[in-house]
Amino acid sequence: MNLFKSSYGETLLSNRLIAVFFLLIITIGMSFGAKNLYFDNDYRAFFGEANPQLDAFERLQKTYTKIDNVQFAFEPKAGSDASSVQILAAVEELTELAWQIPYSLRVDSISNYQHTEVEDDDLIVEDLYSYADELEQSELDDIKNIVTTEPSIIGRLHDPDHKSTAVTVTVQLPGESPTEVVEVVEAARNIKDEILKKHDITGYTTYEVEGNGARGLRGQGLQTEKNVKIEIIMREEKLSDVIEEISRTMFADFALVLYVCDIGVVRTEKF
Numbered sequence: 209m210n211l212f213k214s215s216y217g218e219t220l221l222s223n224r225l226i227a228v229f230f231l232l233i234i235t236i237g238m239s240f241g242a243k244n245l246y247f248d249n250d251y252r253a254f255f256g257e258a259n260p261q262l263d264a265f266e267r268l269q270k271t272y273t274k275i276d277n278v279q280f281a282f283e284p285k286a287g288s289d290a291s292s293v294q295i296l297a298a299v300e301e302l303t304e305l306a307w308q309i310p311y312s313l314r315v316d317s318i319s320n321y322q323h324t325e326v327e328d329d330d331l332i333v334e335d336l337y338s339y340a341d342e343l344e345q346s347e348l349d350d351i352k353n354i355v356t357t358e359p360s361i362i363g364r365l366h367d368p369d370h371k372s373t374a375v376t377v378t379v380q381l382p383g384e385s386p387t388e389v390v391e392v393v394e395a396a397r398n399i400k401d402e403i404l405k406k407h408d409i410t411g412y413t414t415y416e417v418e419g420n421g422a423r424g425l426r427g428q429g430l431q432t433e434k435n436v437k438i439e440i441i442m443r444e445e446k447l448s449d450v451i452e453e454i455s456r457t458m459f460a461d462f463a464l465v466l467y468v469c470d471i472g473v474v475r476t477e478k479f
Contacts, residue, residue: 275313275378275379275380276378276379276380276381277376277377277378277379278306278309278376278377278379278392278393278396279374279375279376279377280302280306280374280375280376280377280396280399280400280403281372281373281374282295282298282299282372282373282374282375282409283371283372283409284370284371284372284409285409289370289371290366290367290370290371290372290373291348291351291352291355291370291373293340293341293343293348294407294408294409295373295409296318296319296337296340296343296348296351297340297341297407298403298406298407298409299317299318299319299340299373299375300317300319300337300338300339300340301403301406301407302317302375302399302403303315303317303319303320303375305399305402305403306375306377306399308395308399309377309379309392309395309396309399310379310388310391310392310395311379311380311381311382311388311391311392312377312378312379313378313379313380314377314378315375315376315377315378316365316375316376316377316378317365317373317374317375317376318336318337318351318355318361318365318366318373319335319336319337319338319340319375320335320336321335321336321355321358321360321361321365322334322335322336323335323336323354323358336351336354336355337351352370355370355373356368356370364376377396379392441471441473447468451466451468454466
């Protein structure tokens with residue numbers, strides 16, 4: 209065995225130029241196939257061309273159009289509500305900025321909600337409000353009444369108890385690049401940060417954008433077999449109201465476990 213190793217090494221050393229030459233030839237030959245190597249993030253790669261589920265899904269998208277959403281949700285501070293001038297102004301500005309999100313098709317909010325009023329024999333259709341900072345109290349009262357009585361707003365864009373309001377951006381991804389989702393998310397985050405800093409408010413951004421990333425498909429919804437854990441940190445005086453609301457609206461329809469415990473928050477400046 210040692211003799212074989214010694215002979216092999218001596219052969220390479222004595223013919224090193226030839227060995228290097230053949231190694232280069234082999235490397236170049238193998239590299240011709242490298243042009244066919246690529247990362248495929250498309251979920252279709254996991255299915256055959258004749259897969260019935262994939263075929264049905266693509267026919268559904270062709271018929272009804274593939275649409276995804278980004279939603280910005282505003283939460284009023286203690287002692288205020290989602291119909292305050294501060295929130296209305298932020299919603300109005302965000303509604304305009306949201307058009308900067310790539311691939312956006314539509315932006316919906318209480319600000320640009322098309323409200324119809326009757327004036328003599330004319331029907332006037334216009335945005336629910338504009339220039340929120342200049343609204344008078346009577347106008348604010350009208351807005352508060354409208355957002356809690358319009359069926360197309362209640363529960364979709366605005367909470368009937370004025371606990372939150374939302375701006376929803378409809379996007380349509382062309383599906384030509386795996387970075388499309390990243391573009392949408394980054395734009396949404398930048399807009400969120402700008403609004404929060406400028407208006408000194410609290411808000412949340414939720415993404416329902418389907419796409420293909422480095423780890424594969426990211427869908428819009430939760431799989432039926434998955435569980436979700438939500439942890440909420442709040443003051444004790446708000447606890448009873450939250451428990452009552454969850455019990456009233458969710459216990460009857462969801463397999464839900466609710467528990468309460470005391471915690472100690474280290475980074476208190478974040479809450």
